Amino acid sequence: MLRTRRVLAATVAAGALLAFSSACASGGDSPGGKQTLTLYNAQHEDLAKAMVADFTKETGIKVNIRSGKDFELANQLVQEGTKSPADVFITENSPAMSLVASKNGFAKVDQATLDQVPAGYRPSDSTWVGFAARATVLVYNPSQLPAAQLPKSIMDLADLAWKGRYGVAAAGADFQAIVSAVLAAKGTDAGTAWLNGLQSNAKVYPGNGAILKAVNAGEIPAGVIYHYYWYKDRAEAGANSKNTELPFFGNQDPGAFVSLSGAGVTRASKHQAEAQQLVRYLTGKRGQQVLADSTALEYPVASGVPANAKLKPLSELGAPTIDPAKLNGPQVVELMQQEGLL
Ligand SMILES: [Fe+2]
Incomplete structure (x- = not known):
């Protein structure tokens, strides 16, 4: 033993x-x-x-x-x-x-x-x-914003007509990627002017989920988010999306950016x-x-x-062609700080 x-x-x-x-x-x-x-x-x-x-x-x-x-x-x-x-x-x-x-x-x-x-x-x-990949979208509430008044481009959101009428999650990496796409597609000057317009027009929310809820509740007519927040909510009970629709900008607009x-x-x-x-x-x-x-x-x-x-389908989104190597996070944060969005 x-x-x-x-x-x-x-x-x-x-x-x-x-x-x-x-x-x-x-x-x-x-x-x-x-x-x-x-x-x-x-x-x-x-x-x-x-x-x-x-x-x-x-x-x-x-x-x-x-x-x-x-x-x-x-x-x-x-x-x-x-x-x-x-x-x-x-x-x-x-x-x-x-x-x-x-x-x-x-x-x-x-x-x-x-x-x-x-x-x-x-x-x-x-x-x-x-x-x-995730697609940029503008979720909206048709009871507050008739479809005919939807912006044709994400660039329009800098216009005075949009003051206080949409939400962005400025501090999140998701929205900052969208900003980087605008800068890559339109150049630094036009991108900076756009950020300046956003600073006076947009309501800032802590995240995409909060924006979706606010649009659904009628707190704001529209908001910039990624597609899957809406689809996930729809796949569940639709509690935070039932009053909303999800148009895609398409047409190679920077607002059709696929991140x-x-x-x-x-x-x-x-x-x-x-x-x-x-x-x-x-x-x-x-x-x-x-x-x-x-x-x-x-x-x-x-x-x-x-x-x-x-x-x-991804192939039907009309996303702009942007070399992902050109998307620059630190530059975006700097410009957003300079324009008072962060
Ligand atoms: Fe996310």
């Missing part, structure tokens, strides 16, 4: 040593030889969790998720530099990706991954890729191969299908996976 125990103890110890040395050899940190990745996640947590769970199911690679907001995590990554524990970074909007890219924080995305993302949904420098959620492998990652595997998964058929099937109601952009049938 004693002898059996001793043998067993020795076997366990040897096994533990073997596991330890194999983990060290591969730089890993989870038992069984599989890596554990750290994901800095600025996307909706439910969506990130669903995609990551399926990735782990497929590959056996575990992923720790650390969630925060676009610029909070982007700035953290930049500060941490080569010491960052993050292997992969995903955002809601691309300006935070551009910020990290501008500080050389990303490794180049693998060609196999680039090949599954159409050129319009990734920056020309291949430092990251889009994996989801990309980005995914990139950090230069700091000690698990480059596995990190690349995660980004390949997020943009692959399986990851894109999880996204399409989720209640997030964002658009898939890669591997030919169609969006949820309830959504107006």
Whole structure:
């Protein structure tokens, strides 16, 4: 009995040593030889969790998720530099990706991954890729605003006629991405003049959900939001959207801007191969299908996976063509502060 125990103890110890040395050899940190990745996640947590769970199911690679907001995590990554524990970074909007890219924080995305993302949904420098998209919309309440009076362009919202009649979530990365698109499409002078008009006309709300509620309740006739807030509410009971409609600006207007959620492998990652595997998964058929099937109601952009049938197809939105690498978060924040919107 004693002898059996001793043998067993020795076997366990040897096994533990073997596991330890194999983990060290591969730089890993989870038992069984599989890596554990750290994901800095600025996307909706439910969506990130669903995609990551399926990735782990497929590959056996575990992923720790650390969630925060676009610029909070982007700035953290930049500060941490080569010491960052993050292997992969995903955002809601691309300006935070551009910020990290501008500080050389990303490794180049693998060609196999680039090949599954159409050129319009990734920056020309291949430092990251889009994996989801969200469409800019003007939600409105027809009892307060007849359809015939709807603005033709998001630029019209700077006109005096719109004073006090719509909401924006100025402090959010979502709205700031829209501002960056206006600046990229119209130039800095016209964009700054537009911000000046918004400063006197717009009512500022803490988020897109609050805007939708306010429009539905008749507090304001209209508001600038992303499409999925409305579709999600409609897919549920419609409590915050039943009095509203959702026109799309179309016509390549900056108000038809489609914002990309980005995914990139950090230069700091000690698990480059596995990190690349995660980004390949997020943009692959399986990851894109999880996204399409989720209640997030964002658009898939890669591997030919169609969006949820309830959504107006991405190809019919008339989005302007804007190189996501040109969208600049810090410049937007500076101009919004200068014009008194922040
Ligand atoms: Fe959101």
